[in-house]
Amino acid sequence: MTDHAHVTLDPHHSAEVARFNSFFMDFFQNLRRAPHTARLAAVSKLTSSCAVPLYGASAAFLLLALTLTGCRNVGFPDTPAGYREYAYVANSGANTVSVLDLVYLRTDRTLQVGSQPTALAVNPERNEVYVVNTTSGTVSVIDAAANRVAFTLPVHRQPTAIAVDSTGHRAYVTNSGSNSISVLDLDLRREIAELPTPAQPGSIALAPDGRSLVVTHASSGTVSVFHAMPFVPPTLTAPVYKPFEALRGIFSGCPGASTPVILPDSSKAFVACSSAHHVMALNLAAAPGTWSAKQNPSLMSDFVLTLLDVGKSPNHIALKPDGGEVFVSNLDSDSVSEIDTQSNQVGGTYMIGTRPTHGIVSRDNSTLYVSNSGADSIGLYSIDDGKLISSLHTGSSPEAMAFSADEHLLLVLDGRSGDVSVIRTQSKLGPNLFTLLPAGALPTAIVTKVIGTRASAH
Structure with a gap:
């Protein structure tokens, strides 16, 4: 039978x-x-x-x-009716953004944007995704509910990076060809200020408290710190903001400065010096009247805390969500360095894979995922146990990564093969590569965005 x-x-x-x-x-x-x-x-x-x-x-x-x-x-988690979640991939070689449906794991559509899209950011308070188009000198605004380009906002020459504040009202764009930062009003969809900067501003990070901007300048090996321009509700009187007085300090000694990260309490920044073998630790000025300022008045200014020796060509820093450690991907040492952010000391260096380019830490602070571009793999490192758990194959030359909202999926951008590896992180059999989704030519950035509310994962 x-x-x-x-x-x-x-x-x-x-x-x-x-x-x-x-x-x-x-x-x-x-x-x-x-x-x-x-x-x-x-x-x-x-x-x-x-x-x-x-x-x-x-x-x-x-x-x-x-x-x-x-x-x-x-064991895929349940999703409520009408739940929608997407990943957005900037394809710098195709002048497009790929929209990937994370519920049905398929390509939803491809959006035409400006020339050479290089960076992405998500608005935390509204259904919008922002695309920095370097050659066009513009920022495309994607309506994430309809998945269409709703507006194109002009900035200045060669914009390279973007940071959006926690209120969803402000964005900051570095213009490397104009030596400036554009301050954008996301409600009005226009530039409201332009801050002059040192030469060729690159990466940018906004402190969680909305007070400080940290900007890198790879060509000069410097890091600059600015007063941000926080959003003030219309019912309140906004302080006078003077763009030419926004610069608080310039700090040298970081060749190839890139990828700054700022601790959750906004007290420190760590910057990878990619043309050398160290990481710069910066104190960020405490706000007047805060506990830190009262305990130690010297903390009310910006200054270099130390330069930390790591591996060769540190090119990315992954922040642990609790802020206790950061993990540095050392491209030419095939290693990852762990830095204790309280003591500002290197706690250890680990061999996780060949030519690591990016890292990302799970929300529960337990696992570090590292993309190994030279091995076409993702390394899984147990932070608590201090050891490599496993290695998973991906597409060709894995780079940037992003989690789905519930972290059941890890999305890995495969730069050379032009696709996205979908890793299941919570399988009963352990993390594994589930599928590959097509992107476009030369993908450079990936973000995720939820439309609706996620049910509890099972």
Whole structure:
């Protein structure tokens, strides 16, 4: 008697079913082109993990069974009706932004933006995503609810980076060709101030308290700190903001300065000196009247705390959400350095993979994910245990990363192959590569945005 897979439909998992339907359609299309032995091995592995009997099942029935059951044992979280979440990928070589549906794990659409999109930012309070178009000298505003370009805002020459404040009313854009920072009113969608800067401003970070901007200048090996221009509600009187007096200090000694990060309490910044082998630690001026300022008046000014020796070519810093440590990807040392942000000391250096380019830490502060561009892999490092957990294959030359809202998915930008590796972080069998989604030529940045509210993950 022929065995058959038991097929059940669960109306509460329509998104899960659709997600697997999309995946398995792609899987079997690719499977048809594979050698016979590879097909057998792949199907055997797939069906054993999904607990679907092979014997007597045709390929069509197998596909149907897998799709309808959705491999329920894999444990994707439920999503409420109408829940929407997307990833946005800036493709600098195609002048586009790829919109990826994270509920159904498929490409939603491709948006035409300005020339050479290089940076992205999400508005935390409204359904908008901002795209910095370097060659065009513009910022594209994407309506994330409709996934369309709603507005194009002119800035200045060669904008390179953007930071949005926590209120969703202000954004700051570095213009490397104009030696300035554009202050944008996101309600009015226009520039309201231009701050002069030292030569060629690059990366930018905004302190969580909204008071300080930290800007890097790779060519001169300097870091500059500015007064930000916080949003003030119309019912209150805004203080006079003088753009030419916004600069608070310039600090040298950081060749190839890049990727600044600021601690959650806004007290310090750490900057990677990518043309050297150290990280600059900066004290950021405490606000008058705060506990820190009262305890130590010297903390009311900006100054260099120390230069920390790390590996060769540190090019990215990942901040632990609790602010206790930062992790530095040392590109030419094939290592990651851990810095204690309280003591400003290097706690250790770990070999996680070849040519690490980016890192990201889970919300529970337990796991560091590192993209190893030279090995086409992601390294998983246990922060508590101090050891490498595993290594997962990705597309070619993995770089920037972003979590889905519930961190069930880690999205990895594969720079050379022009796609996004989708890593399942909470599988019962451990983290694994689930699928690849196409992006565009020379992808440079990725962000995620939720439209609606996420149900609790299971």
